[in-house]
Amino acid sequence: LIVFTDLDGTLLDHFDYSFQAASTALTTLKTLGIPCVINTSKTYSELLSLRQDLRHRDPFITENGAAVYLPKTCSLQATDELQSHGDYWVKAFGPSRVNLIELALSFKDTYDFTCYSELTPEQLAEYTGLDLASASLSLQREFTEPLIWNDSQNALESLKTEMAKHGVKVQKGGRFVHLMGEACDKAVAMEWLNQQYQDKYQEQTKTIALGDGENDVGMIGQANIPVVVRSPVHIPPEIPNRSDVWITESYGPTGWSEAINKALATEGYV
Template identity: 35%
Template sequence: MPYLHDSLLIVSDLDGTLLDHNTYRWEAASGWLGVFKQRHIPLVLCSSKSAAEIMEWQKELGIPGQPFIAENGAVVQLDERWSSSDYFPRRIAGIRHDELMNWLNDLRSQYGFKFTCFADVDENTLSGWTGLTHKQATLARFREASESFIWRDTPEMFNAFAERIADLGLMLVQGGRFWHIMHAQSDKGQALRWLYEQYRQNDGKTYITIGLGDGPNDAQLLDNVDYAVVVKGYSRKPVILRNDNPERVYHSLSYGPEGWKEGLDHFIPAE
């Protein structure tokens, strides 16, 4: 069992986990956020959101300058203390967004696939889809190495689309609201392993890792931590983990930040 006096590293998804799925409120998590800040325990945000979005949420949550994982692992922001790194300020894995959109547009033209990307719509439309403010929707469109989309075709066409995507060395990830597409080597798990190694090299110590997520796209994250909290979510697909041992994995009864708090309460005893 992890304790607050251990070297802890917390890795958390945002939407539906630390943030409420519908309101984006996070106050139920404020107690643990205060503890982490007081004890200098790193909180790595790991999300499908863009880097621009996550940096705004870091300010909101009071953790600016810490590392984070954006776009489902395609982008890794380094700690502001690690400016001497060859990858500073961020590492981008795989394909760049412009090239990715060229491929997606070619697939639409060639096969007639029907889907709508963030890049296809304006901020007002995206706000309507997500409930984000105009400013937040603007930041959500600043993708660097992935794209988010709504599928508008048949299941049979989706299967054909998935085959074409795999042929290009890309992969599809299902989030709480949207599908995401990126390079096949750009998942949350590989990004977390890479970032953990940066922590180990720069801080000269190992950490006990606790991960929290609510959707199928968080499985890679939760498979690569010592302790995992599966926050109750709204996805119709379950979060399937390689090792779902109850000594390592806790499934919350509550949604969103209430479930986030519940999971941490379960694993970290009060002092």
């Protein structure tokens, strides 16, 4: 079994970003040697810090599928050409962020929104409930530009159409609307990484994917075990063409544990 998980609103509580309620289940995965891949909108900088708190050792995917990071100590041997970045090998899917910022700013007169690049760490901390240090790490983005969307749903649909003409995708996260390259997708990055695991194990792997938002739909939809973690702030997203989705009873990390424990039992681990 390989776990692919979102962070915000899934493994981390939507309001206070705590993973406390999932600690026991996380330890169980480590003990069983089941990889737990983080697949998040968060940045590389945020992940470096969070991985220490979580004592996370497995690969991770940042900025909504824009880049996959393989710890150099892990035994996955990718055949693709990878970049070296500190202690990691990186497979990048994303275009660089500067172009997205420039493009976003050109729509400032048309729609009502604020770009991430316009925010100070203080403003971001205030808006998200992140502490100041974490807010600064979140601002250090490489591939994507989140927006605070103050306009209507119709206006958002119109932005999507406009952005598509420039090869840019618009995707809703928990609080923000994320601009990213059309090649960036949590599902595509997951697929690539899963292939590396299959090459290593020389067999088909079984995946479970857990998420709470619209940006998790593709990742959840392609997993063997699809899990939607219930959110305290929005209704569960629809997973197209799947009638076997588990929707957790509880919110965030409590729901996450519920689903992991159920999967471990179903798969005969415990």
